[in-house]
Amino acid sequence: MTTVLIGAALLLLLPTARADAGDSVRAIHRGDGPETAVLARQEILDRLADEITRVPEHERSLVPGYAGHTVDPQHGHLDLYWHGTLPDHLAKVLAAAPTGITTSVHRAPYSLRELRAGRDRLVDAAERGEEGAVWTSAGPMADGSGLTVGYTPDGASRHGDATADEVSARATAIAGVPVTAVAGTASTATTTRHSDASPWSAGAELTTPGNGWCTSGFGGWRGTTAVLLTASHCGTSGTYRTGTGTVVGPATDSDTGLDTTVISVNGTPSGKYFDGGWDNASGYAKRVVGAGRNNVGDLVCASGAMSGIHCSLKITATDVAAEVNGQWRTDLDTATRTDDSTVAVAKGDSGGPVIASVNGGADMQARGIISAGTGNPVVCGSVAAPTTCWDSLRFVPIAPIVSKFGLSLA
Missing domain, CATH: 3.30.70 (Alpha-Beta Plaits)
Known part of the structure; x- marks a missing residue:
């Protein structure tokens, strides 16, 4: 039954059994339950x-x-x-x-075009260091009513301990649309499946050119060249290696605005991503089948070499601009855990794949690559090494990446 209303909500919902959200999503990912x-x-x-x-x-x-x-x-x-x-x-x-x-x-009071224009004015003000522009993220509300900005109390203290109401007022004046300010932590780049080999899979540990820890993203083809993706803050030049030192290949292209680096690999991509925990010794991997678009409310999974697979993640925002380690990035999506017994992402998961089920769990669809941890720091649980974890993550949607680099995903 479908009803179209303007200016009013219809809440005609299908009957569903109440259950713990985390248990439901885990069962969905396993593909072994009615969920x-x-x-x-x-x-x-x-x-x-x-x-x-x-x-x-x-x-x-x-x-x-x-x-x-x-x-x-x-x-x-x-x-x-x-x-x-x-x-x-x-x-x-x-x-x-x-x-x-x-x-x-x-x-809706505003179109997305108007909200994005307001968002971009906020980014410009923050990058110029304009007085009172203390926000570290800005994005549209899905209902078209305005924007939300995130700011850190520590950052605001440099401007006289600005309150949320004061930040909202300043941002509204600049954006030209209503803005709600939310205090929190800034997005932090999440810069460890330890020893991968050709055919290369997403979600494996990468040793960066600067000897840091990151995660491999989706594999594919750029013309006749086999490639792997990762985050550009992991390194835009030099050679990437596995956790055990095997050469993966050189960084051959990047876009810092999209936080994406393209690695030309020795060998071929597998068209799969590592599933399970960070200590997945069996090499168990699942297929990636095509690429999809992201919607607020979607359930997705993120797979990182530092913290493993996490599937109780719900997309809460798209079209977000955020300052990550001193650089503003646009067109990010945000996903937040729905199960407080797990995490969304850990430092070391950067570049890893974000995926969504296309048929109840057997195959997964590419949705983006991990860019940053955000929200609230949380207890990590089982991870590959001492690190920091968050309850939310920001990721770059796959569509602009494929378009920018002319990729065909494996």
Whole structure:
């Protein structure tokens, strides 16, 4: 049943059994429980969202009137936020939603184009060091009502211990749209599956050219050249090696704005990513099948060499700009744990793959690469080495990476 409303929410939800969110997501990832229906609904919702916007998330602001949307895989529901009159063709798309999927349309005060313009003004003010521009991240609210900025109390103290209300007021004046400030920690680059070999898989430990610890991202092809991705803050030149010192290959291209480095590898990519814990000695890996777009509400997994696989992650924001180790990066997505018994990411997981199920857990779809830890520091649990962990992560969506470097994922 699908109903299209402007300015009001319809909460017609499918019946679902209440269960611990972490247990549900772990069962989904294993593919051994009835909760696999959640990711089956997510796949349907994501296809519906793609039909609405028809562009990857970093280009959604080009859609006139589009403000944002969220998906709720647990209940099979999509909320669309629109500035102005919803086009007839989209009303028809929503009216023809698959059986078991419900939708609502809400009037939004601002379009995503307006919010991104405000976001970019905030980034510019922060980069120039403008008085009172203490925020370290800025991104649109999915309902089109304004922006959210993050700031650290330590950073604000340099400007007279600015309160959240004062930061909000200053940001609103610069952005030209309403801004809500949230105190927290700044995004921190997460700069360890120990000994990989050709065919190379994502999620393996990389020794960087500067002898640091990072994680390999998706493999693929750039023309006839086999490549692996990782984060650009791991190094933009020099030779990458495995945790045991085997040469992986040289960094041959990078984009610091996308926080991505391309490594030309000796050998071929496997088209897989390492699953399980950081100490996955069996080499167990799962297939990566294509690439997908990210939606607020999606459930994703992140795989890092330092902390292993984490699947209880829910996308809470897209189109985020954030300062990471002194450099502003745009078009980041944010995912937060839904299970407080685990973590979202650890320092050492940078460059690792973010994936989502396409058929209940057997195959996974590329969604992005890990850029930074954010939110709140949390107890790490089992990790490869002493490190820092967070309850949320920022990642670069895969679509602009593929477009920028002309990649074909393995």
